[in-house]
Amino acid sequence: MAEVINTAAGLKSNGSNDTNTLVDGPNLPTPESRDVNNDLSNLSGDNLEVRAGKGDDIVHAGSGDDFIAAGRGSDTIKAGAGNDVVEAWNHSLNAGDEAGVNRDLSAARDKDLEALGEECVDDIVVAGAGDDYVEGGANNDIIYGDRGAGAEFGENLISDGDFETFDFGNTWGTNANAGDWSAEVGNIEIQEQLHGGVPAGGYGGDIASGHFLELDSHGANSNSTVSQTFTVDNDGIYQLDFSYAFRNKGGDSTTAPFTVQIMAGTEVLFEKSFQDIDGIDDDWDLFSEDIDLSSGEYSLKFIAEGAEDTFGALIDNVSLKQVLHNDVLIGDNGPDAANEGAAGDDLIRGGKGNDVIIGDNFESLSFNEGTGEFELAEPTTSVDLSVNSSAYNADGTVGTVDTGNASSGGTGYGVEGASESGVLAQIGFSYDSGTGEGASEVFSVSLDEHTMIAKVGIANLYLNEGDNGVDEAGHWAAYREGILVAEGDFIASDLADGNNNSGYLNIGPEETGFKAFDELQFTAVGPAFDKNGNANADSSDYYVTSVTTDGLTGDGTDILRGGRGDDVILGGDNAKGGTPVLDPDTGYYDVSNFRGTIDVTMEGTEAGFENSFGYFTKDSEGNVNAEVIWGDVKQHLPESENGNTFNLDLGHCDDCVDTLGFFIIPNGGNKGFESGDSIGIDLNTQQATSSNNSDHPFLLGVQDLIGNNGNLTLDVSGIGNFNPGTELGNQFWNDNPGGDGDFDDVVTTVEINEQPEQLFGGKGDDWLDGGDGIDHIKGGKGDDIIIGGGGADEIRGGKGNDTIAYDVEDTLVHGGKGFDVLVANDPNGVDIDMSKGSNINGFEAVIGGDSTNDKLTISLGKTFNQNHDLDGNKAKNDDQVAEFFALGIEDIDASHLQGFEYQAATSVTLDQDMQDKLGLDGTEMITAYSFTKGGKEVIIYTDASFDGNFIGVNEV
Helix, strand or coil: CCCCCCCCCCCCCCCCCCEEEEECCCCCCCHHHHCCCCEECCCCCEEEECCCCCCCCCCECCCCEEEEEEECCCCEEEECCCCEEEEEECCCCCCCCCCCCCCCCCCCCCHHHHHHCCCHHHEECCCCCCCEEEEECCCCEEEEEECCCCCEEECCCCCCCCCCCCCCCCCEEEEEEECCEEEEEEEEEEEEECCCCCCEECCCCEECCEEEEEEEECCCEEECEEEEEEEEEECCEEEEEEEEECCCCCCCCCCCCEEEEEEEEEEEEEEEEECCCCCCCCCCCCEEEEEEEEEEEEEEEECCCCCCCCEEEEEEEEEEECCCCCEEEECCCCEEECCCCCCCEEEEECCCCCCEEEEEEECCEEECCCCCCCEECCCCEEHHHHEEEEECCCCECCCCCEEECCCCEECCCCCCCCCCHHHCCEEEEEEECCCEEEEEEEEEEEEEEEEEEEEEEEEEECCCCCCCHCCCCCEEEECCCCCEEEEEEEEEEEEEECCCCCCCEEEEEEEEECCHHHHHHHEEECEEEEEEEEEECCCCCEEEEEEEECCCCCCCCCEEECCCCCCCEECCCCCCCCCCCCECCEEEEEECCCCCCEEEEEEEEECCCCEEEEEEEEECCCCCCEEEECCEEEHHCCCCCCCCEEECCCCCCCCCCCEEEEEEEECCCCCCCCCCCEEEEECCCEEEEEEEHHHHHHHHECEEEEEEEEEEEEEECCCCCCCCCCCCCCCEECCCCCCCCCCCEEEEEEEEEECCCCECCCCCCCEEEEECCCCEECCCCCCCCCECCCCCCCECCCCCCCCEEECCCCEEEEEEEECCCEEECCCCCCCECCCCCCEECCCEEEECCCCCCEEEEHHHHHHHHCCCCCCCCCCCCCCCEEEEEEECCCCCEEECCCCCEEEEEEEEECCCHHHHCCCCCCCEEEEEHHHHHHHCEEEEECCCCCCCCCEEECCC
């Protein structure tokens, strides 16, 4: 995971010796030169500082650790290798990011230019290899983590990978150990030159040289297994490289096959086998593979598998290095040309590393040019704990928030109860006085769903509270839609600005891995401890005194794509999809904050006229464009072969449209107005002109249209003769003002389709969070966690074992091909319908939230047909079993049997892998309910009590 670290070490703006200013092109120190289009290139590899200025600049840097601030204009930046900081605007100046015309669109992929709109692109940033930090600024940017970049690596974790340490004295030899290499089977044979059968091709250069390993050594049991242990300190992607050759015995291809493995204990994490099938591979080859590794201890093994004839595979130049491509890519973070915090519609692609991809602003995070350090601003939004907190007793039941006098002064918030921990009002650990074991009360604080940092006041948490210097300890846990983000323990000495009992707990990107969170839970850490010589006399308890937060801001509608690593992808509030607002005095709609499409459907007409229907738009400069949608609405009624629908796209960046209106032209079909005509209209005189007609009056719609779930509905209460002749429609027109007033002459339906934000997982285990607004999210190949957030989202899992958060607003939720878990977290309860034909399917497990009103409806045939196990295998045949898990669900409706019959109920203990996947600790009482249909079996595992709420099953 990318970290908030100094990725541009040594960069200073004071002209110190470790800084080089990029001066190709105009003379940059002169202010005037910064206002022109600069072409700046320096591939020397020095650490560069670049401030390109106000023009449309092209910047190309090399392999150094660079700082690049492109400034205003539409810039193309290729940062090159190295750990770079790239600002497509200038954060320090905080100047508005004014778009120009990008002069090097070739830096972006054609399909990305098409997706964003070629003419809409402001800046293009290619961060390059290394751990980079990128801010796109305002407007519509394309950002690549490391497109086409050469790799940068950490240190080699394998010792003596070239086998030069162990020397037999200018000859070959065998031994049980050679440097840090050990022989688990047979002996290690080290060769020093080209003996008989050793391929010469490629030897003596970079591929292989000097000493090398042979796996089929000498003597009895000559096939060797040679291994080395190594330690991984940081989770990430590691590249395994080695050279190999086959020393075949003559043309016999069976003599030198081998396998390479990476093991974690007894578990095989990576395995690859090699064989010269035709016996003709007579040169050295290179092997390279990226492998995901977490921190821990591992072993690398080379295993001989051919005939034991002293002719075997040859190995040289073994290395395992971390791939350094962990980028932080932020789409916005800057004001627009008007110096306002406007967000752009960005397209961001991660690269090879574990990247953080944020579509909107994360204003709290910035890079200080003077110090060369990243800074995280103090949060400023105060949370009202009296309104936004809740409490749970130690047994999990709903508790009561209580208050008391905090040791730091002011009011402390906790949970009423747990007297044995000391103070009734504090967050305490409740325990059995005999054993000291128990559980803690829980104090929960609800936050905005885009929260990224929190500063929490803690009080009455004492150091040395118990005998032998035992400290009171608390525990925090951050959640997003009920899914754990991060957690940790703390004591008073861990708190900032504190003393022996109080201070501030800071929770931010370093602790959460840049994931947003919407809830913090605080508990006390057990067990009880001895005090004043008395056993189990006290336990930890404390107050929360304050919570201040900050998070993501902005409203861009972005396209965010993960890459090779384990990425964190955060959407945001794509508020540009807001419903158009009607001005009832003019009949115009304000669409200045709208990006999306509008569907218009012709529903019916009761008119004698051949009326025309159309729309107009007005841009920010006052220019009006109008088009006739239907020249004669009677030719476009439902079921007409001419069609009765029209789609208007207002999602393009260069529309600059701030006003939309609809109109009818009475009897326009008889006056020369035709479908698709671009016409001139005068909004003041309400006259329309076509190429076939002189001025003709038109009518604007001035009905009271009310936004309702993104669509428009008509308030007809003031229309006395309302008689549309159809139950459909939400726009009703009268072609004879002052006449019959029936408003049935043109009846249309207008539907608003907000433009969704798009998030795509990559190859790793990604965290995808759409945030507020409408999102379309697709998981990737890894085991992803997918959170739609607020809004009517469409969520589709990928190929891995995904966990997906369910929200009642979501319109479609599909699991993918793996073992997928649906997590519901709504305090009011949710009704999860997974029966046939519903919009929720493809899940193998459902986990309810804290509500006692969660309900699940399933169809057993559908459950069998879509089921996958943890290994991705799908139940298909009559002799297979489909397992489904329902935990924390109060009501389960299994009445959709689809031919299955209930058989039996059995208490079970789930294996550890399944417990880990479902977040269980093994203490839960799980019952397995079996249903069969011929040779097919569905087993429902649940912790629900069998008291009649398991609908469709008779109690056994």
